[in-house]
Amino acid sequence: MPIPRLPRRKLLLLAATLPAPALAQAFPDRPLRLVIPWPPGGTNDIVGRLIADGMATRLGQPVVIENRGGAGGALGAEVVAKAAPDGYTLLLGGSGSLTINQLVRRRIPYDPATAFAPIGMIGSGANVIVVHPSVRATTLRELQAAARAADPPLNYASPGVGSTGHAAGALVTQVLGVEMEHVPYRGTGPAMNDVVAGRIQVFTNALAPMQPQIQAGTVRALAIAGPRRNAAMPDLPTTAEAGFPEIQAATWFALLATGGTPPDRIARLHAALNATVADTDIRRKLEEGGLDVETSESPAAFARFVQQDHERWAPVVRRAGVSVE
The missing domain is CATH 3.40.190.150 (Bordetella uptake gene, domain 1)
Incomplete structure (x- = not known):
């Protein structure tokens, strides 16, 4: 027995009643x-x-x-x-x-x-302020004094111009009232390499990529720029505890x-x-x-x-x- 052909209008109405997966492949259907x-x-x-x-x-x-x-x-x-x-x-x-x-x-x-x-x-995550061990500072107050006495000025790295690290580093210099030279990089990794090598003295960035270097002693953490201490480094004081509550920078x-x-x-x-x-x-x-x-x-x-x-x-x-x- 031949199958009857439905009018176009009835086919459209039938299609409208079908569930979405029957009409189109579910998202995503490729990488x-x-x-x-x-x-x-x-x-x-x-x-x-x-x-x-x-x-x-x-x-x-x-x-x-x-x-x-x-x-x-x-x-x-x-x-x-x-x-x-x-x-x-x-x-x-x-x-x-x-x-x-x-x-x-x-x-x-x-x-x-x-x-x-x-x-x-x-x-x-709140940013962490670190220095190379050659910088004679274990606190932000000591960094302030070291930066004021430095000739030529200390420099600070950032992961790039316009990054959070750039703004945070500039904020540190402003609040401490010191002059430091900004050195931008193409990412955190290259910047961190030069900090560890001693070509850069100061770096303000998120904790994750710096934590292994802090633990290894190749860089020294001074403070965390957030409202509370971080569970990953509970002994590290906040910038407010260090006397500079205006320094707040999170990524x-x-x-x-x-x-x-x-x-x-x-x-x-x-x-x-x-x-x-x-x-x-x-x-x-x-x-x-x-x-x-x-x-x-x-x-x-x-x-x-x-x-x-x-x-x-x-x-x-x-x-x-x-x-x-």
């Missing part, structure tokens, strides 16, 4: 790319690889890492800003590449207001997609991210690296956090006089 806008070896790289592995398990697709350093994170961010808005290209963003960089650079190759679709937070890490990515895909990525950060083993590794793990209840909540962070850092950057042509 994703996570752009880390810094070279390998720094905190961004450590955090990004942990998150990529965890999300790959939960999304059922590989998450391929692409390190794209330069311009304080702007080069890597530009890759994501100009990618297809389909959720397959992600950015490990942070306070440096998303907040400080936009405040200090007069020209950025994308519109920060529309270039990215916020997904969610991973965590944050936060988060995930974003290209602006215009469909909300349902953002929701899928947000759920996978939060599940990853909630994983006991991943959370432990993040905390051992000095991060206070903190997720966003929604992409919209994370978007509000980014705006508030911008408003908090803007006056700090202006007072420190940090700017890039």
Whole structure:
């Protein structure tokens, strides 16, 4: 018996009643790319690889890492800003590449207001102020005295112009009332190498990549620039305890997609991210690296956090006089 042919209108109505998976393949159906806008070896790289592995398990697709350093994170961010808005290209963003960089650079190759679709937070960690052992200072007061007496001036490293480390280092010099020369690098790893080698005297950065060197004694930690001590280094005083409460600098890490990515895909990525950060083993590794793990209840909540962070850092950057042509 021949099968009757349905009119086109009835076929369309039937299609409308089918569940979404029957009409289109579920997202994601191919590998994703996570752009880390810094070279390998720094905190961004450590955090990004942990998150990529965890999300790959939960999304059922590989998450391929692409390190794209330069311009304080702007080069890597530009890759994501100009990618297809389909959720397959992600950015490990942070306070440096998303907040400080936009405040200090007069020209950025994308519109920060529309270039990215916020997904969610991973965590944050107060920056640690370290010196090479050749610097005769075990406290911030002693660093202040050493810097005032230095001729030529001491120098301080940053992971790049426009990074959180750049603004934090400038803030240290401003609050201490000293002159120090800024030496920018293309990431935390190269900067740390020169600090350990003694070519750089002072460095302010997130704890994770510096912790092994602190424990080995190749650099000396003076203080942590946060409101409370860090569980990974409980004996290290805060900047407030050291007498300089104005020095507050934290690095936060988060995930974003290209602006215009469909909300349902953002929701899928947000759920996978939060599940990853909630994983006991991943959370432990993040905390051992000095991060206070903190997720966003929604992409919209994370978007509000980014705006508030911008408003908090803007006056700090202006007072420190940090700017890039």
